[in-house]
Amino acid sequence: MKALTISQPYADLIINGVKIIELRKWNTNFRGKFLVHSSGVRIDKDECKIRNMNQTKLIRGAIIGKVTLIDVKKYTNMKELMKDKNKWQVKFDVKKWAKFPMYGFVLNDSQRFKKPIKYKGNLGFWNCDNLKT
Numbered sequence: 001m002k003a004l005t006i007s008q009p010y011a012d013l014i015i016n017g018v019k020i021i022e023l024r025k026w027n028t029n030f031r032g033k034f035l036v037h038s039s040g041v042r043i044d045k046d047e048c049k050i051r052n053m054n055q056t057k058l059i060r061g062a063i064i065g066k067v068t069l070i071d072v073k074k075y076t077n078m079k080e081l082m083k084d085k086n087k088w089q090v091k092f093d094v095k096k097w098a099k100f101p102m103y104g105f106v107l108n109d110s111q112r113f114k115k116p117i118k119y120k121g122n123l124g125f126w127n128c129d130n131l132k133t
Contacts, residue, residue: 001066003035003128005121008058009048010090011038015065015112019089021104027072028105028125035063035128036110037121050091062116063131073104 006014006022013019015036040061048055075081077100084104085094117131 002125005037007039007042021088065112067110071106075102
């Protein structure tokens with residue numbers, strides 16, 4: 001099964017069904033279910049503060065659930081991107097890091113695993129074929 005490493009708190013927001021578009025600088029032809037791996041390295045402390053989330057309680061360096069990628073939206077300017085702000089759920093100023101084109105991975109059917117599975121992540125979509133889910 002494919003997997004995607006996502007920084008916290010965004011991995012949790014996806015698994016909780018709050019963040020239904022994941023923004024990326026790259027496109028993909030992949031569609032279907034994939035595992036959500038929370039990064040063991042990176043955590044967005046500012047985003048945690050804005051959301052009043054306790055960053056020490058966020059699971060890191062583990063596969064925490066799965067979600068389905070149903071579509072990819074291409075954003076070519078800030079106006080298009082801001083139309084979906086309530087779907088990609090980033091609270092800080094996106095204008096500081098937005099470079100176009102950007103791609104929004106449209107997600108649904110998120111499922112949290114009862115027990116996280118410690119695992120080392122990777123860049124982009126990566127194969128995690130030896131894992132029983």
